[in-house]
Amino acid sequence: xxxxxxxxxxxxxxxxxxxxxxxxxxxxxxxxxxxxxxxxxxxxxxxxxxxxxxxxxxxxxxxxxxxxxxxxxxxxxxxxxxxxxxxxx
Numbered sequence: 001x002x003x004x005x006x007x008x009x010x011x012x013x014x015x016x017x018x019x020x021x022x023x024x025x026x027x028x029x030x031x032x033x034x035x036x037x038x039x040x041x042x043x044x045x046x047x048x049x050x051x052x053x054x055x056x057x058x059x060x061x062x063x064x065x066x067x068x069x070x071x072x073x074x075x076x077x078x079x080x081x082x083x084x085x086x087x088x089x
Contacts, residue, residue, distance in 0.1 A: 001015065001042075001045050001048060001049055001052065002015040002016070004041055004042045004045055005018070007041065008039075008041060008042070022034075022056065023056075026056070026057070031059045032056075032058050032059055033058060033059050033060040033061070033062065034053050034058050034060075034061055034062070035061075035062045035063075035064060036049055036050075036053075036061065036062070036063050036064065037064050037065070037066055037067075038063060038064070038065055038066065039065075039066040046063075
């Protein structure tokens, strides 16, 4: 999970930084929820990710699909090829 997280964020050490931040907030009784954005790079780790979150006593988990935007646009693959017509030629 750590390697995948850091690959997705582009920041070395971001996985441990995120965990430390979550733990620090929970130490102050802040109710925590997490969002998992599932994509082709992390799908194989989904069960382990959910198990980690469950072990941390999070309030809730939201599982979302990848929506291309920002840096994610570089990883977006079109689902359909554009068909040339007289309207868009």
